[in-house]
Amino acid sequence: MKKNLLIMTEMPEYFIxxxxxxxxxxxxxxxxxxxxxxxxxxxxxxxxxxxxxYKITPDLMKSMPNLKIIxxxxxxxxxxxxxxxxxxxxxxxxxxxxxxxxxxxxxIALMLCVYKKIVKAxxxxxxxxxxxxxxxxxxxxxxxxxxxxxxxxxxKAIAKRAEAFDCEISYNSRTKKDVKYKFYNDLNELxxxxxxxxxxxxxxxxxxxxxxxxxxxxxGKNGVLINVARGTVIDQDELINCLxxxxxxxxxxxxxxxxxxxxxxxxxxxxxxxxxHIASGTVETRNAMGQLVFDNIKNYFEGTPLxxxxx
Amino acid sequence: MKKNLLIMTEMPEYFIxxxxxxxxxxxxxxxxxxxxxxxxxxxxxxxxxxxxxYKITPDLMKSMPNLKIIxxxxxxxxxxxxxxxxxxxxxxxxxxxxxxxxxxxxxIALMLCVYKKIVKAxxxxxxxxxxxxxxxxxxxxxxxxxxxxxxxxxxKAIAKRAEAFDCEISYNSRTKKDVKYKFYNDLNELxxxxxxxxxxxxxxxxxxxxxxxxxxxxxGKNGVLINVARGTVIDQDELINCLxxxxxxxxxxxxxxxxxxxxxxxxxxxxxxxxxHIASGTVETRNAMGQLVFDNIKNYFEGTPLxxxxx
Numbered sequence: 120m121k122k123n124l125l126i127m128t129e130m131p132e133y134f135i136x137x138x139x140x141x142x143x144x145x146x147x148x149x150x151x152x153x154x155x156x157x158x159x160x161x162x163x164x165x166x167x168x169x170x171x172x173y174k175i176t177p178d179l180m181k182s183m184p185n186l187k188i189i190x191x192x193x194x195x196x197x198x199x200x201x202x203x204x205x206x207x208x209x210x211x212x213x214x215x216x217x218x219x220x221x222x223x224x225x226x227i228a229l230m231l232c233v234y235k236k237i238v239k240a241x242x243x244x245x246x247x248x249x250x251x252x253x254x255x256x257x258x259x260x261x262x263x264x265x266x267x268x269x270x271x272x273x274x275k276a277i278a279k280r281a282e283a284f285d286c287e288i289s290y291n292s293r294t295k296k297d298v299k300y301k302f303y304n305d306l307n308e309l310x311x312x313x314x315x316x317x318x319x320x321x322x323x324x325x326x327x328x329x330x331x332x333x334x335x336x337x338x339g340k341n342g343v344l345i346n347v348a349r350g351t352v353i354d355q356d357e358l359i360n361c362l363x364x365x366x367x368x369x370x371x372x373x374x375x376x377x378x379x380x381x382x383x384x385x386x387x388x389x390x391x392x393x394x395x396h397i398a399s400g401t402v403e404t405r406n407a408m409g410q411l412v413f414d415n416i417k418n419y420f421e422g423t424p425l426x427x428x429x430x
Numbered sequence: 431m432k433k434n435l436l437i438m439t440e441m442p443e444y445f446i447x448x449x450x451x452x453x454x455x456x457x458x459x460x461x462x463x464x465x466x467x468x469x470x471x472x473x474x475x476x477x478x479x480x481x482x483x484y485k486i487t488p489d490l491m492k493s494m495p496n497l498k499i500i501x502x503x504x505x506x507x508x509x510x511x512x513x514x515x516x517x518x519x520x521x522x523x524x525x526x527x528x529x530x531x532x533x534x535x536x537x538i539a540l541m542l543c544v545y546k547k548i549v550k551a552x553x554x555x556x557x558x559x560x561x562x563x564x565x566x567x568x569x570x571x572x573x574x575x576x577x578x579x580x581x582x583x584x585x586k587a588i589a590k591r592a593e594a595f596d597c598e599i600s601y602n603s604r605t606k607k608d609v610k611y612k613f614y615n616d617l618n619e620l621x622x623x624x625x626x627x628x629x630x631x632x633x634x635x636x637x638x639x640x641x642x643x644x645x646x647x648x649x650g651k652n653g654v655l656i657n658v659a660r661g662t663v664i665d666q667d668e669l670i671n672c673l674x675x676x677x678x679x680x681x682x683x684x685x686x687x688x689x690x691x692x693x694x695x696x697x698x699x700x701x702x703x704x705x706x707h708i709a710s711g712t713v714e715t716r717n718a719m720g721q722l723v724f725d726n727i728k729n730y731f732e733g734t735p736l737x738x739x740x741x
Contacts, residue, residue, distance in 0.1 A: 131567075220570070220572040220573070220595075220596070221570060221572070223572075224542060224545075224546065224570075224571050224572050224595065225546065227538075227542065228539070228542035228543065228546055228548050231535060231538065231539035231542065232539065232543065232548055232552075234535075234712075235535065235536065235539055235708065235712070237539050237543055237548070237549070237703075237705065238548070238549050238552045240705045240706060240708050241543075241549045241703055241704055241705060243706055244692055244697070244704040244705055244706040245692075245697045245704055247692070247694075247697065248706075249689075249690035249691075249692065249706040250690045250691065253690075253706070253707075253711075254705075254706045254708050254711065256442075256711050256712055256713045256716055257708070257711060257712050257713070258712055258713065258714070259531070259532060259535075259712040259713070259714040259715055260535050261531040261532070261534075261535055262531070279594055280591075280594045280595060282594065283590055283591045283593065283594035284531075284535065284591060285531070378560075379560035379561045379564075380560075380561065381555055381556075381558070381560065383558075386555070386556045386558065392548075392552055393552055393555040393556055394548065394551045394552065394555055394565075395551060395554055395555040395559075395560040395564070395565045396564075397546065397551050397565050397568070400564075400565065400567050400568060401545075401546070401567055401568050401569055401570040402567045402568070402569065402570070403569070403570040404570055405567055
């Protein structure tokens with residue numbers, strides 16, 4: 120008998136198609152009255168698939184006596200109370216590894232675009248401003264000092280790329296890692312020593328506003344901030360203030376505190392490159408993530424080991 | 431006695447300042463009547479400094495009996511008839527090496543921006559389109575097959591960076607080089623085998639329209655063209671035709687046939703990233719180039735070896 124899979128949110132077609140072929144799927148986001156739909160099906164649900172960032176409350180978990188696994192699409196599972204899930208014997212999986220390269224590509228793209236003002240240069244060329252004079256000189260990226268906040272899998276993928284640009288790489292994380300880069304126990308010390316600070320920590324309570332006023336001040340007026348982690352990791356109001364007052368040079372952001380809303384002040388700032396959370400957003404990587412969400416659920420019910428369990 | 435240096439074109443302040451301190455400088459571009467000014471000073475001129483791309487005719491060289499050196503700012507010296515200069519005993523220098531990293535950074539920035547549609551994503555975020563739905567998925571760059579046309583110093587710098595993105599690198603050039611990448615004698619064969627074709631050959635007659643209709647057809651509808659060489663290397667009309675008719679996927683261009691003019695058709699195409707020849711355009715790199723122009727001229731008159739002689 121096919122297992123009952125609740126798909127909470129709209130998800131990429133590649134995954135939906137795999138799910139439809141293998142499970143009884145229940146598509147919450149397609150329902151007019153989500154609450155009454157949930158009430159009807161909750162006792163039958165064996166598994167949940169959900170986009171990363173979508174909150175799965177303890178109450179929801181408690182309401183589903185047969186729920187065995189929550190498979191999260193994305194590497195960040197900060198919207199799920201993992202300890203509570205564990206207390207109920209519910210497995211939680213995410214999609215690590217398959218998106219490391221993609222997020223690292225986005226991080227490097229943001230660095231190059233901030234340093235070389237690529238977005239502005241394209242507008243300048245496209246608006247035919249060039250015949251009136253050359254585009255102003257920008258800032259060299261190769262050879263700069265890069266500080267990475269969070270030296271996990273993606274941090275390492277960013278470092279690997281930045282090495283090819285002869286960047287001097289150092290990092291801050293909760294513990295020293297087995298890497299050749301210089302470790303800073305103190306994030307403020309790291310911020311002082313680098314040209315670019317690139318944030319790629321997990322989200323959640325532990326890292327909330329980790330990048331605060333002090334860190335930004337230590338990064339200083341020639342410093343560049345890159346965020347490909349979670350919007351919550353940065354004190355967004357302080358960042359806007361620092362950018363407006365040239366207390367840091369520029370920022371390249373893929374994530375924001377209250378997505379999909381980007382503060383208007385940030386949009387108006389010339390010293391920003393703003394992306395709409397596209398870090399892992401390529402067809403190839405999203406298909407690989409969908410496959411991994413599916414494989415985790417399938418493995419669970421076939422009794423084979425989960426590929427990427429988080430609890 | 432100070433030597434007489436003719437500065438043909440406006441040049442970066444850093445170089446002008448060095449030149450003013452060490453030579454009698456004659457600034458052609460500041461004159462109302464350039465022809466009569468040249469006529470007056472031509473017999474006194476010992477050296478010329480000029481921006482790359484500005485034409486130095488044989489007639490001009492012949493008119494200056496004391497001219498010993500033409501120091502070109504930029505790596506391309508295709509606007510100078512080097513053989514003719516040699517026949518008159520005039521040295522020609524350029525500014526290689528110091529801009530390798532910068533041009534390679536620009537090439538990789540173009541690749542990432544084309545694959546991940548960074549310029550469009552920034553507009554999407556800034557125009558507040560995100561609350562209406564996610565930005566469309568793009569295309570993964572890491573792991574793609576990169577063909578480099580021209581495996582000189584800059585080609586190698588591009589390859590070094592692309593390796594960190596796990597690109598499978600192959601190349602075409604006049605002769606096989608001592609590099610580990612796969613060599614294609616036939617440019618059309620290379621174009622068939624790659625996802626991205628990145629052009630970084632010298633300009634001039636020998637490479638004129640090297641990237642023609644056949645090469646573009648062989649690159650094919652999923653292929654990306656990057657040009658950080660000279661506009662002349664590509665048949666620009668054919669490129670526009672291929673982009674308009676989706677015969678190739680996209681292009682990232684820093685150079686054009688008739689700079690600073692970019693064809694309006696190119697500006698209107700959504701599948702392009704267009705830069706106004708900024709490849710080496712950072713403060714750091716332009717200062718290093720200015721220093722090298724100056725050092726070559728200074729060395730010549732001090733009787734020490736030229737640093738970067740081209741003939």
